Amino acid sequence: MDAAGCPAHAGFTMMDPEFLADPYAVFQGLRDDPVFYAPDLDVYVVTRYAEVDAVLTRPEDFSSSVTLTPVTPPGPEALEILAAVDFYRPPNLINADAPRHTKVRRYVQEAMSPRRLRALEPVVTDWAGGRIDEMVARGHGDVFADLAFPLPALTGFSLLGFPAEDIELLKSWCANRVAFTYGRAAPDEQVRIATSVANFWRYTNDFVAQRIAEPVDDLASDLARRHLEEPEEFTPRDVATVLFEMAVASHETTTNALTNGLRRLLEHRDQWEALVADPSRITNAVEECLRFDGSVMGWRRRATRDVELAGVTIPADATVLILLASANHDPERFERPEAFDVCRKEARSHMTFGKGVHFCQGAPLARMELRVVLELLTARAPDMRIVPGQHYSFTPNITMRGLNQLLVEFPAAAAA
Numbered sequence: 001m002d003a004a005g006c007p008a009h010a011g012f013t014m015m016d017p018e019f020l021a022d023p024y025a026v027f028q029g030l031r032d033d034p035v036f037y038a039p040d041l042d043v044y045v046v047t048r049y050a051e052v053d054a055v056l057t058r059p060e061d062f063s064s065s066v067t068l069t070p071v072t073p074p075g076p077e078a079l080e081i082l083a084a085v086d087f088y089r090p091p092n093l094i095n096a097d098a099p100r101h102t103k104v105r106r107y108v109q110e111a112m113s114p115r116r117l118r119a120l121e122p123v124v125t126d127w128a129g130g131r132i133d134e135m136v137a138r139g140h141g142d143v144f145a146d147l148a149f150p151l152p153a154l155t156g157f158s159l160l161g162f163p164a165e166d167i168e169l170l171k172s173w174c175a176n177r178v179a180f181t182y183g184r185a186a187p188d189e190q191v192r193i194a195t196s197v198a199n200f201w202r203y204t205n206d207f208v209a210q211r212i213a214e215p216v217d218d219l220a221s222d223l224a225r226r227h228l229e230e231p232e233e234f235t236p237r238d239v240a241t242v243l244f245e246m247a248v249a250s251h252e253t254t255t256n257a258l259t260n261g262l263r264r265l266l267e268h269r270d271q272w273e274a275l276v277a278d279p280s281r282i283t284n285a286v287e288e289c290l291r292f293d294g295s296v297m298g299w300r301r302r303a304t305r306d307v308e309l310a311g312v313t314i315p316a317d318a319t320v321l322i323l324l325a326s327a328n329h330d331p332e333r334f335e336r337p338e339a340f341d342v343c344r345k346e347a348r349s350h351m352t353f354g355k356g357v358h359f360c361q362g363a364p365l366a367r368m369e370l371r372v373v374l375e376l377l378t379a380r381a382p383d384m385r386i387v388p389g390q391h392y393s394f395t396p397n398i399t400m401r402g403l404n405q406l407l408v409e410f411p412a413a414a415a416a
Ligand code: HEM
Pocket: 056, 064, 067, 093, 094, 095, 105, 108, 156, 246, 247, 249, 250, 251, 253, 254, 257, 294, 295, 296, 299, 352, 353, 354, 355, 357, 358, 359, 360, 361, 362, 363, 365, 366
């Protein structure tokens, strides 16, 4: 307890191996304190559903300005690499507040038309179907490398309008970026990630310039047209910022949701069998996967003034870390929260996509990707199972939760 009456948990970092192996067990104990101070991260941590909801739905008290701020300040070498490509992203969307956020979010919403999203489902089905058939024929596979890492890149980049022939190159710049913003990347890792980020940023700016010169029918061109309508208010850099952030937002989040979700389904064999027996359960199973072991564990806000939350005064300018994954296991909100149940009625109330004015704009796309993959796998590989005895590894960080590998096997194919 500090002088202001706020409980403190020294050593809470979300980065040690025991925590990463089972964060939910740790959250269970932490929820005794709905709000506490974590000196190692210098954040106020919010653990329960009701308070997480309050933070997300009071944007005037809790600003989004810190959502993309690196937890570990980058070192001089990484900064130099980024400065060389003038890597500056003005707040426009994920880390912006009203009125700027309201306007840019509307631009994005209009560009993410239902027609564009519908057009992606056959792309996902064809591509994922092909990769699944390959894995099944081989008798084994790595869900992460074969499916979950490449799929969201393909869909996210196609949605934005990046040309198909560039997707392989773009993907090569996307691997293992999480530690840079949300973790404790060592200097050499920072340099590797900064180099990829710089390449991606340069590519995005060139692409925006092309779309401004010659708009076509894609999301990037819709944003380029906004620039042409109001050149001072929505600059090419603003367009590039939004595209860059969407490319990031659509990728690791969905990759991790796929691997975490499949792991849990295959670990709870009765739940997997329930989907094989009745695929109409898959839509709800997607929500339960996102609730039970979702891909975004924690998310940040900044207190705009001294704010009281659950009896604790959070001082103005303090960073607030809301534990979405802990809220998703709060027994006050979810009955038997530690049970994994694909038929759970309230599964969709999870916080994994956030809530309120910044609610994830890609949720329909992510839900579609997860649903299609589960439909394909349950139909084509009902005997799929996890390779026993494998060690699960996670990148230590305060936000993203996902396996770096998930080995599976298909006994029927192997026996044939
Ligand atoms: C399972 C996959 C995904 C998860 C768990 C996820 C989660 C989130 C979360 C937690 C936020 C922040 C909400 C807040 O600040 O209150 C967010 C924002 C956002 N996400 Fe997702 N996301 C996923 C997939 C996607 C996809 C596929 C896209 C596609 C483009 C996307 C685009 C966005 C955008 C544009 C925002 C910013 C919205 C705003 O600030 O108004 N996300 N997402």
